Amino acid sequence: MGRLPILVAAVFFVMAGATLAFADHQESNDSFCASCHSQPESTYYQRSVAAQSVDLASTHHARATRCIDCHSGRGIEGRIGAMSVGAGDLFNWLTQRALQPAPLTVAISDGNCLKCHADVPNTREFRQHFHAFLSRWQAVDRTAATCVDCHSSHTVDSTPKAGFLQEQRVSQVCDACHRVAA
Secondary structure, eight states: OOOOHHHHHHHHHHHHHHHHHHHHHHHEEEEEEEEOOOHHHHHHHHHSSSSSOSSHHEEEEEEEEHHHHHHSOOHHHHHHHHHHHHHHHHHHHHHTTSSOOOOOOOOOOOHHHHHOTTGGGOOOOGGGHHHHHHHHHHHOOTTTOOOHHHHHHOSSSSSSTTTTHHHHHHHHHHHHHHHOOO
16 A cells, blocks of 8 residues: 555545534634624624623623533534534625524533533422423423423523513413423
8 A cells, every 4th residue: 555545535524623623613602603693693792791790691701601502402413413403604794695683503402501510410400390300201201391492591571580480481380381291
């Protein structure tokens, strides 16, 4: 075997590794994402870097949580999935086929939240009893609530003190669960 195929393979692996490292760096940079997504992402980004926490996302940002931390699944598989969505977004942007406002194509699942909040479903406090029952409801009903049904991250209709829960939205979720349980 000649040296040329080995050299080509080495160059390919170095380029692939550099591309992945660059993509990882860029996806970890909230301002990079907001530079392509015009609205509503740039509004979310501006709120996240403001001094006052006005929504759940800006509160997370104040604790050094990046957009990708919520918008990717668990582990390496979750990051690869997010990178592939990001690569598609980048391709659409470069070919001028990106939609604005950018639609959310992959819903934020409970697994995304549970990466950091794994203890929440184990709560035994009555004030938060619904968290313990959520997985059972989801097992019975595919349309059951998820974390973001109650804790909307990019709305400004609640406060940190209220756990970013908006009464009307949460009441609808509670009613839906209690209809299933009845």
